[in-house]
Amino acid sequence: MKIETLSTFPHMYDSVMGESIMKRAQACGALDFHAYDLRDWTHDRHRTTDDDPYGGGQGLVMKCEPIFEAYDDIAAEGPKPYTIFLTPCGEPFDQGLATELSAQERLLFVCGHYEGIDERVYTLADRCISLGDYVLTSGELASMVVIDAVVRLLDGVLGDEGSAIDESFYDGLLEYPQYTRPASYRGMDVPDILRSGNHAAIEKWRREQSLLRTARLRPDLLETANITEDERAFLLSLHGEAF
Structure with missing residues (x-):
């Protein structure tokens, strides 16, 4: 370009x-x-x-x-x-x-x-x-x-081609929380699920965290976000109101 x-x-x-x-x-x-x-x-x-x-x-x-x-x-x-x-x-x-x-x-x-x-x-x-x-x-x-x-959206620029896909707003949601070493610092621990090695469970946790963060910080995005009916039901069950 x-x-x-x-x-x-x-x-x-x-x-x-x-x-x-x-x-x-x-x-x-x-x-x-x-x-x-x-x-x-x-x-x-x-x-x-x-x-x-x-x-x-x-x-x-x-x-x-x-x-x-x-x-x-x-x-x-x-x-x-x-x-x-x-x-x-x-x-x-x-x-x-x-x-x-x-x-x-x-x-x-x-x-x-x-x-x-x-x-x-x-x-x-x-x-x-x-x-x-x-x-x-x-x-x-x-x-x-x-x-x-x-x-940063151009092919080959980011190096890791999956990076742009995981970021905030790619599917209309904010990105999930990220952590790196050390596992514990000043009384704050990395969630156990991220250290479990269970990749399916990690992906599920990340998606849920992305939904929750968006609902808490930018609920306006949920109106047009690419989320399923099950995910809307998940948010409803936690917050008691529709998003």
Whole structure:
């Protein structure tokens, strides 16, 4: 997959893309990443990418000309990129959307800054995404979250191909509790079932814990989670109410 970003602070990606899973994804050839500097498409000596908003008001608005010109040049090379804007007006980002984006051949993230982006630029968007009901300083930070969630789904990136399947939200539930050595620490013991060697019993315990954790912490997820009628009955028997 090819992933590109267009922003006024391209070096914000250096540390994230040069470490851990993102570094591995590039090393194994699963990811081709490039961060473009929007200022390369400006034409004044100050390399201006923003201006005062029409109608007045506080803050600055990102100009449309540099973004359109940059897009034209970037899109002209190779297949047309699936273009994403990070904005509070976008659809909520979740694991399902991450999976959908991981099937794309080429992604381009256009990252806003300042008070906002000239509305005309959104005509370039294939998708507008929001991370949640809060405001960040810039779109670069939000795009890093989306990129990480997408790239780790690419074949060969995680190494253990089962890792992504066991994680939270894969089937709509939160992940079960995890433990490692030592078996006992400060009066807290690893559940005996996990040390039993009975893999069928362990899988059953993990599934039940995943159901219970979701019911306790994110009951809203149970409405659309991939669970059976027997599992709903299991939750009902423990909590005395439907989920």
